[in-house]
Amino acid sequence: MWHNRETLDQAVELAEKVAEHLDGYEAFIRRDDYTTTIELVKDGIFRLSFYQLYNDKGRARITGVLPHDPHGDVWGIEGGEITVSMTRDPKAVAKDIARRLVSEYEPNVEQALIKIANGDKRRNQLDELIDDLTGRIPGATKYGAADRRAVRLPYQHSTDDRDKNLNGDIEISSGGYAHVAIRTENVAFLRDLADLIAKYQD
Structure with missing residues (x-):
């Protein structure tokens, strides 16, 4: 004024x-x-x-x-x-x-x-990655804000077959860092995950 x-x-x-x-x-x-x-x-x-x-x-x-x-x-x-x-x-x-x-x-x-x-380029790349990951997991959904996107795994719960219990999130920031949180009782999945981690270690 x-x-x-x-x-x-x-x-x-x-x-x-x-x-x-x-x-x-x-x-x-x-x-x-x-x-x-x-x-x-x-x-x-x-x-x-x-x-x-x-x-x-x-x-x-x-x-x-x-x-x-x-x-x-x-x-x-x-x-x-x-x-x-x-x-x-x-x-x-x-x-x-x-x-x-x-x-x-x-x-x-x-x-x-x-x-x-x-920054716009990173966010576009993040959108493309989230779309790709969502498409690779049947039933998965995506959510999040502009600088932080996530894929939510489909919720699975069974009292008869506990190996089917698997759910979680894959959260990725526009800086490229991913945070993966998975809840499961499937021992075979955990062993496969350990092998996958070992594959990408130096």
């Missing part, structure tokens, strides 16, 4: 004039009933947002906005921010933004996009 209409109009004017001197950026102003969004946008990817400093009506905070990241792939990457005087010459403000903010912000956005793409 801006202190008043005067400071809001001042910020809008500053953004529009700064955009004329900041390579590739255009001013984006959106007003609604409650707020006004003031941004400098480049290629639809890079976004610099203007905010009012609550304790200083004469300065604005400019923050680099990172790409939308619902899965936390860009954790640790920062957009950065600086404060500027709204009464300073727009050309000088643009030069300040380019030197103090954009020089680090744009490489960080590019790094964030790579991480997001890699």
